[in-house]
Amino acid sequence: MNDFASTPELILLPAVDVADGKAVRLTQGAAGTETSYGDPVDAALTWARDGAQWVHLVDLDAAFGRGSNSGVLRRVIKQLKGVRVELSGGIRDDATLEAALESGAARINLGTAALENPEWAADVIGRYGEAIAVGLDVRGTTLAARGWTRDGGDLWHVLDRLEDAGCSRYVVTDVTKDGTLRGPNLELLRDITSRTTKPVVASGGISSLDDIAALRELVPLGVEGAIVGKALYTGAFTLAEALDVAGD
Numbered sequence: 001m002n003d004f005a006s007t008p009e010l011i012l013l014p015a016v017d018v019a020d021g022k023a024v025r026l027t028q029g030a031a032g033t034e035t036s037y038g039d040p041v042d043a044a045l046t047w048a049r050d051g052a053q054w055v056h057l058v059d060l061d062a063a064f065g066r067g068s069n070s071g072v073l074r075r076v077i078k079q080l081k082g083v084r085v086e087l088s089g090g091i092r093d094d095a096t097l098e099a100a101l102e103s104g105a106a107r108i109n110l111g112t113a114a115l116e117n118p119e120w121a122a123d124v125i126g127r128y129g130e131a132i133a134v135g136l137d138v139r140g141t142t143l144a145a146r147g148w149t150r151d152g153g154d155l156w157h158v159l160d161r162l163e164d165a166g167c168s169r170y171v172v173t174d175v176t177k178d179g180t181l182r183g184p185n186l187e188l189l190r191d192i193t194s195r196t197t198k199p200v201v202a203s204g205g206i207s208s209l210d211d212i213a214a215l216r217e218l219v220p221l222g223v224e225g226a227i228v229g230k231a232l233y234t235g236a237f238t239l240a241e242a243l244d245v246a247g248d
Helices: 040-049 070-079 092-103 111-117 118-131 155-167 186-191 208-217 239-244
Strands: 012-017 020-024 052-059 084-088 107-110 130-141 142-145 152-156 170-175 200-203 224-228
Touching: 012 040, 012 070, 012 092, 012 200, 012 239, 020 040, 040 052, 040 070, 040 084, 040 208, 052 070, 070 084, 107 118, 111 118, 111 155, 118 130, 118 155, 142 155, 152 155, 155 200, 170 186, 186 200, 186 208, 208 224, 208 239, 224 239
Parallel strands: 012 052, 012 224, 052 084, 084 107, 107 130, 130 170, 170 200, 200 224
Antiparallel strands: 012 020, 130 142, 142 152
16 A cells, blocks of 8 residues: 555545625625536535535625525535534624534534634534534635635634643644635644644635645544535546545
């Protein structure tokens, strides 16, 4: 058995981003760059049929503060039998968090709230533990908030605070890479995994099976999984091919 075959599995989370009731992909997270890919339920069921263990489901309208797709998200989660859902977008207070948990999602990804309301985020992390991940959306070493439209503080300062709060997992996105098919930011992932013992899910830029292989090599450092979006939707590779490289 070669070294790569013995490398632990990288968990893949195909993304279903929802705006105006449709599955879409953005470029660098910017509103107005949406490319539509049809019914979110169909997209999610396709990934489930192709072998996904997880789906990363995002309410973009809630993230941008311009509405909600909660009904569509619930319909997606209900249809995904045997597939766990990580839910993200616009979860900023007790009401939206409780609605997200009640939707059947296995894990909730906090974004802006973890940056703008640290006391609430720390309380939620303490109460719900493994059910809560925090999204670190990064440009350089500056975090992005409010659907990536505002600065959210220094990455390392916020990471230290979240470590103190006992955050169980981080979802790390290089905003400049997201939706660009330019490859993941491996250096950023190495830097973050060197500062935490908690698992990290990588997001943004995956364009090829080589990118997935490169991310799998970071699993021993603490990269647990990777969110894959545009490359799947544009047919750069199939989910079955990606899962094979990821070690599933």
